Amino acid sequence: xxxxxxxxxxxxxxVGTIMDHAERVHPTREVVSRSVEGxxxxxxxxxxxxxxxxxxxxxxxxxxAAEDRVATLAWNTWRHIELWYGIAHIGAIYHTLNxxxxxxxxxxxxxxxxxxxxxxxxxxxxxxxRLAERCLVGRKLVILTDRAHMPQSSLDLLCYExxxxxxxxxxxxxxxxxxxxxxxxxxxxxxxxPKGVLYSHRSNVLHAVLTGGADQFGARSVxxxxxxxxxxxxxxxxxxxxAPMVGAKLVMPGPKxxxxxxxxxxxxxxxxxxxxxxxxxxxxxxxxxxxxxxKLRRVLIGGAAVPRWMAEALDDLGIALCxxxxxxxxxxxxxxxxxxxxxxxxxxxxxxxYAIKQGVPFYGCEVRIADEDGVSLAHDGETSGRIMVRxxxxxxxxxxxxxxxxxxxxxxxxxxxxxxxxxxxxxxxxDRSKDVIKSGGEWISSVQLENEAASHPGVREAAxxxxxxxxxxxxxxxxxxxxxxxxxxxxxxxEWLTARVAKWWIPERIEFVDALPHTATGKLDKKVLRKRYxxxxxxxx
Numbered sequence: 001x002x003x004x005x006x007x008x009x010x011x012x013x014x015v016g017t018i019m020d021h022a023e024r025v026h027p028t029r030e031v032v033s034r035s036v037e038g039x040x041x042x043x044x045x046x047x048x049x050x051x052x053x054x055x056x057x058x059x060x061x062x063x064x065a066a067e068d069r070v071a072t073l074a075w076n077t078w079r080h081i082e083l084w085y086g087i088a089h090i091g092a093i094y095h096t097l098n099x100x101x102x103x104x105x106x107x108x109x110x111x112x113x114x115x116x117x118x119x120x121x122x123x124x125x126x127x128x129x130r131l132a133e134r135c136l137v138g139r140k141l142v143i144l145t146d147r148a149h150m151p152q153s154s155l156d157l158l159c160y161e162x163x164x165x166x167x168x169x170x171x172x173x174x175x176x177x178x179x180x181x182x183x184x185x186x187x188x189x190x191x192x193x194p195k196g197v198l199y200s201h202r203s204n205v206l207h208a209v210l211t212g213g214a215d216q217f218g219a220r221s222v223x224x225x226x227x228x229x230x231x232x233x234x235x236x237x238x239x240x241x242x243a244p245m246v247g248a249k250l251v252m253p254g255p256k257x258x259x260x261x262x263x264x265x266x267x268x269x270x271x272x273x274x275x276x277x278x279x280x281x282x283x284x285x286x287x288x289x290x291x292x293x294x295k296l297r298r299v300l301i302g303g304a305a306v307p308r309w310m311a312e313a314l315d316d317l318g319i320a321l322c323x324x325x326x327x328x329x330x331x332x333x334x335x336x337x338x339x340x341x342x343x344x345x346x347x348x349x350x351x352x353x354y355a356i357k358q359g360v361p362f363y364g365c366e367v368r369i370a371d372e373d374g375v376s377l378a379h380d381g382e383t384s385g386r387i388m389v390r391x392x393x394x395x396x397x398x399x400x401x402x403x404x405x406x407x408x409x410x411x412x413x414x415x416x417x418x419x420x421x422x423x424x425x426x427x428x429x430x431d432r433s434k435d436v437i438k439s440g441g442e443w444i445s446s447v448q449l450e451n452e453a454a455s456h457p458g459v460r461e462a463a464x465x466x467x468x469x470x471x472x473x474x475x476x477x478x479x480x481x482x483x484x485x486x487x488x489x490x491x492x493x494x495e496w497l498t499a500r501v502a503k504w505w506i507p508e509r510i511e512f513v514d515a516l517p518h519t520a521t522g523k524l525d526k527k528v529l530r531k532r533y534x535x536x537x538x539x540x541x
Contacts, residue, residue, distance in 0.1 A: 365391040467530075
């Protein structure tokens with residue numbers, strides 16, 4: 001029997017078509033950056049499109065070809081945006097490097113990716129100098145600045161503005177299959193060596209379309225979007241593609257990520273939507289309480305669980321919270337918090353209950369929970385299991401085959417998260433599989449314990465880990481950072497928790513510290529805490 005094909009145009013989903021569209025339809029929409037050199041820089045999508053083609057021509061002249069990896073060690077600025085699109089224009093692969101990683105990790109990642117060339121902001125020249133002998137020999141190095149600000153260095157450095165000034169903007173886009181590789185981002189390596197996730201043009205475009213249409217998060221052309229989340233963190237949450245796709249104004253914070261600088265940009269540029277991990281919002285919310293929220297109406301928070309106090313504070317300020325959940329392997333978003341039919345008459349307390357869950361899968365990301373044998377479990381809001389995902393923007397295998405086969409027989413990817421799915425289809429994380437505390441054969445959710453502790457008015461941040469126990473195998477230890485003006489005691493926190501969690505969840509021990517360790521992506525670094533406290537726990541056991 002002859003197969004009948006659809007009679008529509010064969011129009012590949014390429015990242016470059018996003019900037020083509022922005023240039024045609026939204027050419028004057030602003031992109032505002034706090035430059036690394038200091039001043040506020042203003043450009044627009046039309047100018048970025050032109051400069052991205054100049055960048056593509058320069059890369060080609062330097063010998064960069066399709067599928068070559070081009071590393072970026074850079075903040076959120078207009079140059080980083082145009083560089084991504086310039087790299088994609090010739091079919092090469094942008095590879096974001098996280099400057100918050102240790103030098104050893106960066107060297108390992110650069111060598112594993114086999115980057116041909118590396119573009120870096122001025123801030124990171126000292127990192128390049130430290131890495132030179134380990135991983136940069138034979139690789140071209142370009143500094144994202146102009147001739148007047150080029151640094152003195154022992155390295156052979158090229159100037160970005162000089163590089164693209166010599167080019168014209170007429171280079172045709174490479175003829176590519178939509179499944180060609182486009183971007184490379186490495187996991188944080190919390191359970192071994194980092195693993196590369198290789199995004200395709202198709203996956204990036206679809207992720208931008210799907211997140212752009214997701215309830216609550218979707219930006220519009222009238223919006224002004226401030227992505228505090230760095231472009232080197234989990235594919236920039238797709239914002240570098242979603243914003244020009246709809247023509248939203250972009251405000252890029254550059255290297256100044258403190259609350260004062262962020263809030264200054266919010267008010268100065270009339271930001272309506274912003275996105276960042278929870279730790280950033282702790283200080284930003286404090287300033288917004290003092291200075292007012294301006295036109296900010298919605299925030300996307302991801303990367304770690306949102307504590308209850310934060311959801312309540314945003315609600316008090318009249319700012320809608322959209323919690324997103326996902327991971328590098330999911331491009332990275334897969335769910336967003338939404339108001340579902342049947343939730344219209346919820347009380348404030350019920351609304352907050354759902355705001356601190358991880359949200360509902362949007363089209364293009366299927367979610368199920370399974371037991372240790374891979375058997376699907378009930379979506380009843382109570383049965384907890386391993387969260388599995390699949391979809392067009394979910395990883396199929398890691399770069400260079402790291403980790404072997406990562407999908408089960410039906411094509412599901414195990415996220416490593418443990419949680420529930422309820423009748424509203426809300427995903428709620430109870431833990432990472434490696435972080436869950438197993439006490440007397442029962443599971444204690446470290447995430448819930450942390451959220452309840454952090455909701456105490458005297459607590460800034462909390463982390464729960466399991467430590468060895470002679471009777472129960474493991475018991476929870478709570479590590480707490482007090483608010484600046486707080487003198488809260490362990491007894492007061494215990495009393496607070498007693499009214500909020502099961503009695504057997506209550507930690508026998510609470511430690512106070514000045515600061516908690518975080519990973520390079522802003523998550524609590526529990527392996528550091530375990531190493532710090534495990535020895536004394538084992539001795540007691």
